[in-house]
Amino acid sequence: MAFFMAIVGVFLILCFCSALLRWNEVRYRKKGLPPGTMGWPVFGETTEFLKQGPSFMKNQRLRFGSFFKSHILGSPTIVSMDPELNRYILLNESKGLVPGYPQSMLDILGKCNIAAVHGSTHKYMRGALLSIISPTMIRDQILPKLDEFMSAQLSNWDDKIIDIQEKTKEMVFLLSLKQIASIKSSSTIADSFKTEYFNLVLGTISLPINLPGTNYHRGFQARKNIVSILSQLLKERRASNETHKDMLGYLMEREENKYKLSDEEIIDQVITLMYSGYETVSTTSMMAVKYLHDHPKALEELRKEHLAIRERKKPNEPIDSNDLKSMKFTRAVIFETTRLATIVNGVLRKTTQDMELNGYLIPKGWRIYVYTREINYDPFLYPDPLTFNPWRWMDKSLESQNYILIFGSGTRLCPGKELGITEISTFLHHLVTRYRWEEVGGNKLMKFPRVQAPNGLHMRFSSF
Numbered sequence: 001m002a003f004f005m006a007i008v009g010v011f012l013i014l015c016f017c018s019a020l021l022r023w024n025e026v027r028y029r030k031k032g033l034p035p036g037t038m039g040w041p042v043f044g045e046t047t048e049f050l051k052q053g054p055s056f057m058k059n060q061r062l063r064f065g066s067f068f069k070s071h072i073l074g075s076p077t078i079v080s081m082d083p084e085l086n087r088y089i090l091l092n093e094s095k096g097l098v099p100g101y102p103q104s105m106l107d108i109l110g111k112c113n114i115a116a117v118h119g120s121t122h123k124y125m126r127g128a129l130l131s132i133i134s135p136t137m138i139r140d141q142i143l144p145k146l147d148e149f150m151s152a153q154l155s156n157w158d159d160k161i162i163d164i165q166e167k168t169k170e171m172v173f174l175l176s177l178k179q180i181a182s183i184k185s186s187s188t189i190a191d192s193f194k195t196e197y198f199n200l201v202l203g204t205i206s207l208p209i210n211l212p213g214t215n216y217h218r219g220f221q222a223r224k225n226i227v228s229i230l231s232q233l234l235k236e237r238r239a240s241n242e243t244h245k246d247m248l249g250y251l252m253e254r255e256e257n258k259y260k261l262s263d264e265e266i267i268d269q270v271i272t273l274m275y276s277g278y279e280t281v282s283t284t285s286m287m288a289v290k291y292l293h294d295h296p297k298a299l300e301e302l303r304k305e306h307l308a309i310r311e312r313k314k315p316n317e318p319i320d321s322n323d324l325k326s327m328k329f330t331r332a333v334i335f336e337t338t339r340l341a342t343i344v345n346g347v348l349r350k351t352t353q354d355m356e357l358n359g360y361l362i363p364k365g366w367r368i369y370v371y372t373r374e375i376n377y378d379p380f381l382y383p384d385p386l387t388f389n390p391w392r393w394m395d396k397s398l399e400s401q402n403y404i405l406i407f408g409s410g411t412r413l414c415p416g417k418e419l420g421i422t423e424i425s426t427f428l429h430h431l432v433t434r435y436r437w438e439e440v441g442g443n444k445l446m447k448f449p450r451v452q453a454p455n456g457l458h459m460r461f462s463s464f
């Protein structure tokens with residue numbers, strides 16, 4: 001009898017689940033929507049997406065084509081894996097395809113954050129940002145300090161085992177403090193910033209549940225504390241009347257700077273700068289160290305390029321913009337690393353009105369996941385796509401190929417692209433001219449949803 005009851009129970013549960021799934025499908029069966037499945041009410045297909053990662057996307061593409069509907073990360077979403085369409089979406093923000101990043105990210109990064117603003121406000125904020133990380137700024141202001149910073153950070157690595165994941169994260173964080181507000185790595189302000197900043201980052205990738213103990217709550221609290229530290233800094237700088245040649249100094253400058261920002265805007269710009277360049281640059285640096293370790297020929301070629309630079313210079317002479325220009329293979333290594341590791345899986349957009357896209361009707365407020373990961377492994381663009389082959393980028397025309405969206409495209413093309421490349425190049429310069437390294441076993445790498453080494457990536461360094 002008990003066995004019979006159990007069977008009936010399982011049967012009823014299965015019926016209930018199947019009815020629930022069916023109801024959810026019917027709910028979203030609006031005329032004109034692309035094919036796809038919506039999963040469970042509220043949760044949608046988030047679990048499958050996070051668990052199966054790229055395979056989930058590839059399976060859905062096999063079933064429904066390169067443009068399908070789903071429900072992931074808390075919202076009905078259209079996934080676009082079509083290279084042509086992806087480009088179109090990124091180039092047409094003005095037609096109502098604005099950034100669609102999660103609410104927790106927008107709340108914590110602030111309402112003047114670049115991803116939260118559109119149209120003329122976005123243009124203005126972006127202009128202000130570009131003015132402080134322009135090629136001239138990189139050449140005259142950023143590079144000399146960057147070289148000094150990397151040189152100091154990479155001293156005393158001889159005969160040490162270093163978790164390169166932790167190290168690159170710490171370095172990028174400290175570098176941003178130095179570039180933004182000339183904050184020294186060893187200062188107390190750097191320490192208090194650090195705890196708050198890591199909480200802020202965690203908060204941006206959490207569910208927006210504002211209850212004590214949640215990552216969102218901690219992230220929001222961290223934002224408040226960071227805003228208060230930065231407000232204090234602005235106050236002190238104004239009171240002192242001193243001029244500061246750092247990013248904050250330029251943003252505060254009211255006479256010569258054509259972009260006049262309020263304090264709130266300045267603070268959100270600073271948070272944007274720290275946030276956007278943090279994981280992208282640190283993860284690319286970490287993966288470059290790993291790929292170069294695994295590919296001695298590429299490392300040899302890279303070292304040759306950097307030793308040639310050193311030969312032209314006095315010992316300890318900093319690198320300059322001409323040296324940077326000559327780092328052709330270094331640039332190729334950076335592009336190949338971002339491609340093969342897929343540092344950014346895609347970007348999110350949201351429709352501001354009902355619109356037609358690819359012959360389908362997309363309702364207002366739906367997310368569009370411009371999923372660019374698969375294009376990184378397209379054998380037509382990249383023969384033998386799973387091989388680390390920086391030489392493929394030595395043909396400069398590949399970088400400007402239309403479907404390559406490693407740094408985005410259109411009005412939201414990454415404004416920090418050249419800054420990021422300069423930072424990683426300077427890091428690699430000091431690394432390969434001073435050290436060789438061996439991986440210490442037991443490291444594990446995860447590629448999705450973020451590239452990370454859950455237990456760290458340990459390398460033993462010795463002087464070169």
Ligand code: HEM
Nearest residue numbers: 114276277280281284344347406407408412414415416420
């Ligand atoms: C390897 C390094 C980097 C990669 C792969 C990368 C990638 C990207 C991508 C794909 C986008 C487009 C986002 C979208 O369309 O929604 C983007 C935007 C952006 N990136 Fe980067 N990025 C890198 C480094 C940096 C750095 C160093 C900074 C600044 C310090 C930066 C600041 C930004 C900002 C502010 C945006 C938003 C632009 C806008 O909305 O107008 N990035 N980045």
